[in-house]
Amino acid sequence: MTEQSDAPAGDAMVRAEGVHKSYGLVEVLKGIDLQVRPREVFCLVGPSGSGKSTFLRCINHLEKINAGRLWVDGELVGYRQKGEKLYELRDREVAVKRRDIGMVFQRFNLFPHMTAVENVMEAPVQVKKRSKGEARDQAMALLERVGMADKARNYPSQLSGGQQQRVAIARALAMQPKLMLFDEPTSALDPELVGEVLDVMRGLAEEGMTMIVVTHEMGFAREVGDALVFMDDGVVVESGSPREVLANPRHERTKAFLSKVL
Ligand SMILES: Nc1ncnc2c1ncn2[C@@H]1O[C@H](COP(=O)(O)OP(=O)(O)OP(=O)(O)O)[C@@H](O)[C@H]1O
Numbered sequence: 307m308t309e310q311s312d313a314p315a316g317d318a319m320v321r322a323e324g325v326h327k328s329y330g331l332v333e334v335l336k337g338i339d340l341q342v343r344p345r346e347v348f349c350l351v352g353p354s355g356s357g358k359s360t361f362l363r364c365i366n367h368l369e370k371i372n373a374g375r376l377w378v379d380g381e382l383v384g385y386r387q388k389g390e391k392l393y394e395l396r397d398r399e400v401a402v403k404r405r406d407i408g409m410v411f412q413r414f415n416l417f418p419h420m421t422a423v424e425n426v427m428e429a430p431v432q433v434k435k436r437s438k439g440e441a442r443d444q445a446m447a448l449l450e451r452v453g454m455a456d457k458a459r460n461y462p463s464q465l466s467g468g469q470q471q472r473v474a475i476a477r478a479l480a481m482q483p484k485l486m487l488f489d490e491p492t493s494a495l496d497p498e499l500v501g502e503v504l505d506v507m508r509g510l511a512e513e514g515m516t517m518i519v520v521t522h523e524m525g526f527a528r529e530v531g532d533a534l535v536f537m538d539d540g541v542v543v544e545s546g547s548p549r550e551v552l553a554n555p556r557h558e559r560t561k562a563f564l565s566k567v568l
């Protein structure tokens with residue numbers, strides 16, 4: 307990506323234009339175009355290997371794109387623009403930007419040697435240099451919000467998967483992100499624990515958090531989602547309102563996929 311950037315991102319929280327990503331000779335993203343608006347719940351669905359996680363990793367500056375343009379909140383991911391020129395950001399600058407984006411994975415990735423509340427306090431204390439007292443108060447409020455205040459002193463091994471995932475969400479929120487990325491946050495959970503995590507996500511959506519959610523939970527997509535994109539083999543096959551796409555998929559590939567997950 308060496309040309310100048312002339313297209314501003316407008317009021318989009320995320321905007322992708324012709325985003326390509328390859329690993330060696332394997333092209334994983336083959337030109338992704340999409341737009342996520344502020345306060346939107348944007349659902350990303352598609353078969354295994356279609357590039358969903360890779361795309362999230364590009365948004366979060368964990369992967370460099372090979373071609374196209376990607377903006378988060380009006381700023382080019384990985385680059386700084388000065389006049390007509392683009393300069394690649396240094397690792398330190400990338401890390402600073404990444405703080406504004408919360409990420410929740412399929413596996414909860416909590417620090418095993420820290421209690422729930424310590425997990426949530428960690429980044430504000432280490433990265434934002436908050437005092438421990440202030441960080442603990444904020445962490446307790448967040449644990450309250452995800453229904454985990456009574457387990458604040460438990461270690462991850464003493465929590466169920468659904469509880470760990472709710473702590474992971476609180477931990478991401480502790481950095482006050484402007485965007486939350488969820489990569490199949492419920493797919494490692496026992497079925498009876500899925501609802502409690504989706505409820506927390508629904509609450510976040512109601513509070514106006516901008517969220518990109520990779521999920522196979524089509525009920526959630528239909529009820530909470532504002533937009534849905536179906537990806538296959540590194541391209542956006544179709545997109546629209548979740549109700550529309552789920553009820554009337556237009557493409558064979560979407561139909562085939564939905565017949566397996568609905
Ligand atoms: N670091 C990497 N190096 C090489 N290939 C990779 C790398 N990461 C992903 N891939 C390949 O890119 C393709 C897309 O992977 P990705 O994880 O983005 O798919 P996905 O849609 O998230 O799938 P799933 O639903 O299984 O999570 C896969 O073929 C994968 O093998």
Ligand SMILES: [Mg+2]
Nearest residue numbers: 358359360489
């Ligand atoms: Mg994935």
